[in-house]
Amino acid sequence: MKKVKIEFLLLLLISCYSVSAQENWEFLFNGKDLTNFQQLNGEADYKVVNQELIGTSKIGVPNSFMATKKTYGDFILEFDVFVENGLNSGVQFRSLSNPDIMDGRVHGYQCEIETSARKWAGGVYDEARNGWLYPLTRNPKGQNAFKPGEWNHYRIEAVGSSIRTWINGIQCANLVDDTTAEGFIAFQVHSIHDNTLEGKIVKWKNIKIKTTDLESSRKQVDNEVPEISYLKNQLTADETRKGWRLLWDGKTTDGWRGAKLDKFPEKGWEIKDGILSVLSSGGAESRNGGDIVTTNVFSNFELCVDFKLTEGANSGIKYFVDSELNKGEGSAIGLEFQILDDEKHPDAKKGKNGNRTVGSLYDLIRAENNESSRGKNFKGINNWNNARIVVKDGHVEHWLNQVKVVEFDRFSQVFRALVEHSKYEKWGNFGQLPNGLILLQDHGDKVSFKNIKIREF
The missing domain is CATH 2.60.120.560 (Exo-inulinase; domain 1)
Incomplete structure (x- = not known):
């Protein structure tokens, strides 16, 4: 009986590995250290505990970003995030930091993570550049996707000029914009100016990315989520x-x-x-x-x-x-x-x-x-x-x-x-x-x- 159980478990593990390999997902964060990342701009504290990336808010420092050393163009990114109440955060993608532009200030697309009453988590903000591209004002269903005080599962699809986001399986953003085609991914600890927010944390885990066979892996668009396009003088x-x-x-x-x-x-x-x-x-x-x-x-x-x-x-x-x-x-x-x-x-x-x-x-x-x-x-x-x-x-x-x-x-x-x-x-x-x-x-x-x-x- 024990032998049968062991063989079954081995087959299950092999099967899971095969599916994972077939889908071509890779972990962006290994759960052990930050060797594949570099910190940009602010000096908020980042550490790895229990296979989680933890950022801690720090009064008086600018926005801080733990950025991948590698850049990504088209991809599907998934991760789980937990943020303490009152904090604003986000995940940058297709983002840049050039010493000749704003003294290296990080700029580019950001998928919003927030706990405020306006409920724009999952929207797309263009950090230090074009501001809000896709707030959730026209997507009431998406506004209720994020669950404060809990782990939330995010999915970002960036394929060509199409940028779509989901939280907990509910579509939030349906954006079309071609400003930037490639850049790094970064995990933000937002600047704070309120002493009561000092020391609060945001945590990420299960961070994985897929860069091949994207079209067949894309989720179906919710027809109730309006598409907002910024393409210049052309229609989607x-x-x-x-x-x-x-x-x-x-x-x-x-x-x-x-x-x-x-x-x-x-x-x-x-x-x-x-x-x-x-x-x-x-x-x-x-x-x-x-x-x-x-x-x-x-x-x-x-x-x-x-x-x-x-x-x-x-x-x-x-x-x-x-x-x-x-x-x-x-x-x-x-x-x-x-x-x-x-x-x-x-x-x-x-x-x-x-x-x-x-x-x-x-x-x-x-x-x-x-x-x-x-x-x-x-x-x-x-x-x-x-x-x-x-x-x-x-x-x-x-x-x-x-x-x-x-x-x-x-x-x-x-x-x-x-x-x-x-x-x-x-x-x-x-x-x-x-x-x-x-x-x-x-x-x-x-x-x-x-x-x-x-x-x-």
Whole structure:
């Protein structure tokens, strides 16, 4: 009997080994030491105990990273993590540290590990570079995947420009971005500034990676998890399948004209390297090239636009525009997603209670993040930011960098009351047209646009 049991166990071990070898997984961390890693940036404490990599928070030091000496391009990474309440952490991937760039500061993609009330664990943050690429604001199921106070199982799939994450088998992120194709993997101990967090720990174990036969090993995408793409002026297969189309092709003026012209302006706008820019003319509204509008009208739609502000700049994305309403000086009339340097442009302090700040429904509703105390998630001047406008019948939403900042019903009594106390009072049925043009504003300051895409409902 004993011999039979031993033979059975041997066969089981051989079988397990064969499956593991066939799947081509390798352990990234051997559970014994850190010979395959190097510590970067901060001086938080890392140690190996009971086959676990343990990082301990340390007051007054910058973000610390235990990084692989080897770099990885396409891969599937899995690990288990435990983090004490109050700590923020993450796992870097396709990340870089170059002495000539920010004095060697680690930058690149990070899969979030956190215990905060906003519940963005599993989202993708671009450390020291582009900020949040995939917060979980549009994925409520993913927000509940992470279990505080427990070991959590993470999976990261980075294949080509596709980046997907799971926690405990629940998909969190579905990102498309091609900024970096290869880099190291690193385990972060975040900087802390609260003495009560001193000495708290984050632990990782069972860290394994797969770099071959990836396509056949990928998990099925949850259709309820939205894909967010940052590809420049191109659509993914998923976007095309769901009805998206480019509203600007990245090369020509097709589909656009001057708001007060029957053709595209001959001056004041520039197309260069896949970027559409309104040029500076000293801050005068619609005095240079003037606003541009689509040649088609839209009713129910989802619009996404990447925009970049120069210092002190003012512009806007307008919708439900009737270009016949204002033939005189100034901009064409329509609902406006405000684009503004809140810190430097005086318009931010005009209007009422901040209703002219970036992301706001201009002069009517102030942009604010009601899901978190961390502000509007604006990425700053001279950085690319994303505007998303969703219109379904009367319901309208403004999203700034994937965070909802404005929501209203354009046919409601509340909306009409807001209009009556705004600069738009003199325009009949303002914001309530059945359809209208989409507009990019010339307010006399240089502002750039790309990735202008739309789908209609």
